[in-house]
Amino acid sequence: MIEEIRKKYFPMQLPDGVEARSVTSEVATDVMRLLWHSIFPDDKNIKYFRTVKERMAKQEALWKLHNTIHHERIVFYNKDKKPIGWIFGDMEDYMTFYLRLFGLLPEYRRKKIFSTFQSAFFEYLKEVGYERVAAHHHINNRAVLISQLKAGYGIVGFEVDERFGLLAKVLHFLHEDRRRGYEKVFSLPRDPIC
């Protein structure tokens, strides 16, 4: 069922002649490796905890098992068919899609590529049946937090993670009634800009 719905949305045309394509995990991983340091140049200066080599083989086996649930691997290509970014995401639970990792090369940012993609992606996830979209971000990643708040996400929590440090959890409701439920349960006044 998901494959049929995916075909309606991908390949997806985005601003600046960029095309988003649904790809295999292998292709997405190669693109991620190729672009990682250009998209996250500060990454090497951060002392993240990383799994030690001796435990990697088992971790990779579990990663493959995890990949058998619904996941999306999207690569963004420019007019010359060169990869310029990617999005990885997976089913978090039966109603929540988790956006795990995404980014664009610096020269392709602020062109509405991500916001245009995200609006269409929400429609796709809604048609598949999801109700919520979640993500975690470093609390000082202004670009992603602002772009996601603008797209309707709310901050629903903070997490102290041994791998990535302090993270804000953001959540977007794909249906208006669920959003109203969120406002009601916390007696929140309606956000005037969304």
Ligand SMILES: CC(C)(COP(=O)(O)OP(=O)(O)OC[C@H]1O[C@@H](n2cnc3c(N)ncnc32)[C@H](O)[C@@H]1OP(=O)(O)O)[C@@H](O)C(=O)NCCC(=O)NCCS
């Ligand atoms: C986060 C990211 C994907 C946003 O993509 P993008 O295509 O540049 O975003 P958009 O052009 O759609 O921006 C939409 C809105 O978000 C806000 N925004 C985006 N980048 C911003 C920045 N650097 N500073 C402040 N606001 C920003 C703006 O309000 C923007 O609208 P505007 O341009 O009309 O002012 C991109 O900045 C990126 O690749 N960052 C590095 C990777 C990363 O941090 N990934 C997230 C963690 S996994």
